[in-house]
Amino acid sequence: MTRRALVPWLLIGAPLLVFAALFLLPLVNLAALSFMHFDRSTGAVGGVSLDNYGKFLGDPFYLGILWRTFKLAVLVTVSTLVIGYPVAVYLSRATGRRRAYLTLVILAPLLISVVVRSFGWLVILGPNGLVNSALRGLGLIDEPLRLLYTETAIALGLVHVFLSFMVLSVATALARIDPAVLRAAASLGAGPVRTFLRVVLPLSLPGVAAGSVIVFTLSASAFITPALLGGPRVKVMSYLAYQQTMLLSDWPYGAAIALVLLAMTSAGVLVYLRLLESGRLGVVFR
Amino acid sequence: MATVELEDVAKSYGGRPAVMGLSLSVASGESVALLGPSGCGKTTTLNMIAGFIDPDRGALRIGGRSMTGVPPYRRSIGVVFQSYALFPHLDVFDNLAFGLRMHGETKAAIAAGVRQGLDLVQLAGLERRYPRELSGGQQQRVALARALVWRPSVLLLDEPLSNLDAKLRQEMRVEIVELQKRLGITMIFVTHDQEEALTVAARIAVMNAGEIEQIGAPTAIYARPRTEFVARFIGEGNFLSGRLRETAGGLTAVESDDGLRFFTADGGGRPVGARVLLMVRPEKVQLRAQPSGDAENSLPVTVDGVSFLGPVTRYRLSAGPTRLTASIHDGDLAGSAEIGRALFAEWRADDCLLLDETPRDTLNESARGVLGGRRA
Numbered sequence: 001m002t003r004r005a006l007v008p009w010l011l012i013g014a015p016l017l018v019f020a021a022l023f024l025l026p027l028v029n030l031a032a033l034s035f036m037h038f039d040r041s042t043g044a045v046g047g048v049s050l051d052n053y054g055k056f057l058g059d060p061f062y063l064g065i066l067w068r069t070f071k072l073a074v075l076v077t078v079s080t081l082v083i084g085y086p087v088a089v090y091l092s093r094a095t096g097r098r099r100a101y102l103t104l105v106i107l108a109p110l111l112i113s114v115v116v117r118s119f120g121w122l123v124i125l126g127p128n129g130l131v132n133s134a135l136r137g138l139g140l141i142d143e144p145l146r147l148l149y150t151e152t153a154i155a156l157g158l159v160h161v162f163l164s165f166m167v168l169s170v171a172t173a174l175a176r177i178d179p180a181v182l183r184a185a186a187s188l189g190a191g192p193v194r195t196f197l198r199v200v201l202p203l204s205l206p207g208v209a210a211g212s213v214i215v216f217t218l219s220a221s222a223f224i225t226p227a228l229l230g231g232p233r234v235k236v237m238s239y240l241a242y243q244q245t246m247l248l249s250d251w252p253y254g255a256a257i258a259l260v261l262l263a264m265t266s267a268g269v270l271v272y273l274r275l276l277e278s279g280r281l282g283v284v285f286r
Numbered sequence: 287m288a289t290v291e292l293e294d295v296a297k298s299y300g301g302r303p304a305v306m307g308l309s310l311s312v313a314s315g316e317s318v319a320l321l322g323p324s325g326c327g328k329t330t331t332l333n334m335i336a337g338f339i340d341p342d343r344g345a346l347r348i349g350g351r352s353m354t355g356v357p358p359y360r361r362s363i364g365v366v367f368q369s370y371a372l373f374p375h376l377d378v379f380d381n382l383a384f385g386l387r388m389h390g391e392t393k394a395a396i397a398a399g400v401r402q403g404l405d406l407v408q409l410a411g412l413e414r415r416y417p418r419e420l421s422g423g424q425q426q427r428v429a430l431a432r433a434l435v436w437r438p439s440v441l442l443l444d445e446p447l448s449n450l451d452a453k454l455r456q457e458m459r460v461e462i463v464e465l466q467k468r469l470g471i472t473m474i475f476v477t478h479d480q481e482e483a484l485t486v487a488a489r490i491a492v493m494n495a496g497e498i499e500q501i502g503a504p505t506a507i508y509a510r511p512r513t514e515f516v517a518r519f520i521g522e523g524n525f526l527s528g529r530l531r532e533t534a535g536g537l538t539a540v541e542s543d544d545g546l547r548f549f550t551a552d553g554g555g556r557p558v559g560a561r562v563l564l565m566v567r568p569e570k571v572q573l574r575a576q577p578s579g580d581a582e583n584s585l586p587v588t589v590d591g592v593s594f595l596g597p598v599t600r601y602r603l604s605a606g607p608t609r610l611t612a613s614i615h616d617g618d619l620a621g622s623a624e625i626g627r628a629l630f631a632e633w634r635a636d637d638c639l640l641l642d643e644t645p646r647d648t649l650n651e652s653a654r655g656v657l658g659g660r661r662a
Contacts, residue, residue: 180371183338186358187365188436189388198384202375283416284375 034255052256073220080166088170166211173207288349288439295344306496317473319487323652327496364433372417379413385436403435550638570637571612581632
C-alpha cells in the first residue's frame, strides 16, 4: 500500500478504534452472554444454548411487549411525520434570522434533560395534573382520567423529543429541491396542492426516510421516557431488558432481550427502506 | 397563439429597482429576445410574464387578457429554465406528460402528445430514462418538449442554452428557431449572449439597468445602434471620442481627442462643439498599401498585431495614440500585412456612426463592464 492510500485509514483510525472498543466488542460480548445459561446460585454459566431465545419467543407475555414496543415506535414515527412535515415546510422556506430562531425552537426539547422533560409530563398528565384539573374544572369529568402509565403517555413523551429529528431531516430534503422545479410545475398548470402532491412530497421522501429511521430506532430503544411515563405497568423492551438484568440479575436473558430488540429495529428499518426504494419513486433515493 | 404586452411595468427588490417602467409589445407568433448583461432586469421581466413575480406597477396582458392576479398555472405559458428544472423523480415520459395531465387530457391524448413531443425534439426511445441518466443536451431537449407538448400559447426561455457546450449550443439554436417557426408559437427568449439573440430572435430588445435601450430587428440593431451601450454590447466596434466640428454637404466632421479628423454621414442634428462618440465596425475598416481615394476616412497606421481567426483575420492598428481594430476577410490582403508594416486604414463616412456617450454613474457593475472602465 502506498503512503497516500494509508492516509484515510489513519484519519478514520481513531474513531474506528473507539467504535470497535466501545460498541462492537460489547455487542459481541452481549451476543455471547445471550447464549449462556443463568443459575440463581452461580449466576451466568457457560455452554451454548438457545434457551433464552426460546423462552422469549415462546411466551405471549414477552411477545406482547415486543409488539407494543414496535407499535409505539411506529406510532411515534408516524406522529412526528404528520406533525413535523408542515413545520419542516415552514422551516425550509424561512430565511436569515427567522430560520435561526425557528431552528432553536425546534431543538429546544433537546436542550432539556430527558429526566426533567419526562417529569414535566408527569406533572401535566398526573391524576391532579394540568389536563385532569382542567377537565374537572370544566365539569367534563368527575373522576380523574388515567393518562399516566399508558401507551399514549409514552408516545406523547417520545414525540415531544424526537419531533426535532424528523423536522430537521425533512427540512433538509425540502431545502434541496430546486425552486425552479416548483416554478416549472406551476408553469405546466399545477396549482399549489398538485405541485405539493406530485413534486414536493415525492422529492422530500429521502428526508422522510432518514427522519423515520432515526425516530423509529430511537423510539424503539428509548428507556428513560417509557420507564417514567409507562413504568412497570406498560413495559417496553428496553425496560424489560433493564428489569431482567439489573433487578433480577439474569444477565443472559437481559442480553437476549436486547438482541431481540436490535433484530426487530434492524429488520423494521431494512424492510421500510427496501419498500421505499423498490417503490415507484425509488429513483429519488439514487 | 397570443400576443404579449407589457405596459410601464416596474419591479424593485427592497428599494433597488430591477425593472423600471418597461413597455414591450410582442405580436402573436413573434420571437423576441431580451438581451443584456446580468442584472439588467431581463430575467425579472420574464418571471413577471410567467407570473412567478408580481410587478409593482404597470399592466401585463397575454392574448389581450389582463394577467393581474392570474397565477402562473392559469396563464398558458411554457417555460424553459436555465437549469432545465426537469422533475428528477419522473422519467422522460412523465416529465412530458405532466403538463397534459395537469390540463386534464385523456390517457390516449397524453400518450399521443408525449409521442409527438418526443418526435419534435428527436428523443423517441428515451421515454423510460430519468433526467439524471440524460446528457445536458438531451435534458435541454426534454425541457423544451415538456414546455411545448401541452400547447401553451406563449413560450418563455430563460438562458436555455448557457449550460451547453459551444457546438451543441449552435445546433440547439437552429432547432429552437425551426420549432418556433413550425409551431408558430409566441416566444420570448432571455439571453446575455448577443450571438444567440441575433440568430434566434426576429426582434431584439437590448436591456440595460432595467430599461429597454433599443428594440428592433437584429440587422437594424447591429447596423444602427442608438446608444453607446447598445453599440458596445452588440458586436465589436472602434470607438473614438471627440467633438463635432462642422457639418457640410451631408458630411459631419469630428475631431477626435487625439487630434485626428474623421467624417461621418451621421449628423443627427447635434450642435457644433458637442461631445460625441464615433463608432465604426472592425469589418468596415479596409487596409490599403496606398490611399484609395474612394473612402472619406483614411489614415496612416502601423500594424501592431495580427490574429488569424479562420474566416477573418483581425489586425490591431495604431495611429499615434489612437488604436483601431480591423477585421479583414482572409485573402483580401493575401498575407501582406505583418507586424510593423505601415498601411492606410480606410472607411466610408456611411459606415461611421455618431453616438452620445452613455453616462456611467447609473449603471451596475456588469453594464459598466460592457462599456469599459475608460471614462468612469
